[in-house]
Amino acid sequence: MNMKASGKLQEILSKGEFAVTAECGPPRGANAEVVRKKGELLKGYVDAVNVTDNQTAIVRMSSIAACTHLLQMGLEPVMQMVVRDRNRIALQSDIMGAYSLGITNILCLSGDHQSFGSQPDALNVFDIDSMNLIRTVQTMREQGKDMSGFELNEPPAMFIGAAANPFADPFEYRVIRLAKKIDAGADFIQTQCIYNIDRFKEWMKMAREEGLTEKVHILGGVTPLKSAGMAKFMNNKVAGMDVPESLIKRIAGVPKEKAVKEGLKICQETIAQLRETKGVHGIHIMAIEWEEIVGEIVEGAGLTPRP
């Protein structure tokens, strides 16, 4: 893991401290105030904030712009970048632009297919894949060169992140995929939200056995459940999600007014388990459109104040 990039997130992880990140979705419009409001809710509770890139292929304010608004109010953003909408020329250009604005963290993703989004008629790009993007950022940082081998006047020294889903890929392939991302240049991994802690621990075991936890920082994803309906929906309708029957029953078993509280309890239990799991170096809280709950979760987990 390199030392050239800078930023609080990298610093905390390098020191071996438990990191906390959260997510912020930009608005469907040009109103920066929306971004600032979300930032206010997260300030002091997180080490860095992921800013999504036209998530679910719905057209929103750009990630690079929203990241900049957060920077200006003293938060450290993690710019998410998908390969769905931009070709290699645009991607490299935006990486350089982002770094020049002070953005030092990037999360490299494929991106949800455009057929799910608000403009399914659009042509997608996928000129390069997320693995290529990881390698590209690494090359820019380590060698100071772009994809054509051109020496950049200042290399964007980004801290590189990738996503991992311990609950998706075929069994034999999970660890191969993680190893490949690390090889390509990933410094940190944020996982899909975890409900099946046993299965997650199995994946962590495999990762440890391959020595991968020595090479990358893994942050476990958590999303608080609000209701049994939400639990069922996520399990049945969201790709790559595993919500154990026992959890669904548990949250269904309490009166509706108490569901949110129960969901938060489950969330705290998950976080506690993650802190005990060897190789897990932090948590990534995804409370989309519920940013106000992040503070409560971080406090409840005893993770405040942030360093």
Added chain:
Amino acid sequence: MIVGEQKPISEIKEIIAPYKKILILGCGTCVKTCFAGGEDEVAVLASALRLACKKDGKEIEIEEFTVERQCEDEFIREGAPAISRNEGVLSLACGAGVQALARRFVKIPILPGVNTTFIGVLEKQGVFTEECSGCGDCMLAIFGGICPFTRCAKKLLNGPCGGSQNGKCEVNPETDCAWQLIIERLKILGQMDNLRAYVPPKNWQTGLSGGPRKLVREDHII
């Protein structure tokens, strides 16, 4: 083979609306195999259009003819007399055939009756699947004979995305995740190591990105 689907009748009616005398020209190769534009399909379409026009009180004379292939002069020539007798030609060939006709019969409107879709195979009688996107730089050797450019909705080279669920693609639950197929195939072939190897960004210069392509074989030109 090239696969296509006949346009809906309502659309075809609109396309031929300006003409009173048309030729429906079929093609006996790819479109015949996928039941879009062979001799039989020409006959059915002609009959259906006659009935439709009669019902609508529109006068129309429809001639029917089919050539072996509409992408080669040798066969197109056979259709020349029929073409010259008519005001317009509704070609049921693929887009290449329609354009080949348009090139040679400059004065007669050549209209498409088929939507050309993909290069594919006959999976079983009546079922056609897309297999190849003509990228110009075939890498099937490292992918166990399954093309991720064509069969992965995101053209991923280095493994599946997070949306691969139960071996199916997130875009269409009836579509197999190409990467799931590749992984299974490589397992059978004992080539799982291919999955560890980093595949660099694709060179799209050999593909459609650079405009229409041309192949010239000097050794076959006199």
Added chain:
Amino acid sequence: MTENFKPKITLFHCINAFGDADELSLTDMNNCEIQTVKMACSSMVKDVFLLKAFEAGSDGVVVLVCPEGQCRYVEGNIRAKKRVAWVRNLLDEIGLDGRRLALGNMAAGDKTAAAQIINDVLKNLAELGPNPAV
């Protein structure tokens, strides 16, 4: 819909369902005119023949086939069923109405079943009227 509308029906039948139309005593039904087309197997109804029957002036077309599982050529009646469905759709698309075309399964020689199938089509035709593309 004219009062003395006497529908013209083209009847395609497989010779395994019955040998000759006379066997069915279809003359009982003098509220329609029936023309028959004999085939060795019902699967011989190509789409174009069904359409040509309408082009020739039929108001309705009936295809009589053997019961499923009893086709002498195994899937002939299934093929016929699929083709009839396809052409019905086509008829809907061009505005002739797919109900003018019907397929009916009948056990060999079952005159009652045959008459029932034809009657059902006649009911539709009473509502639909003559072929508008004549």
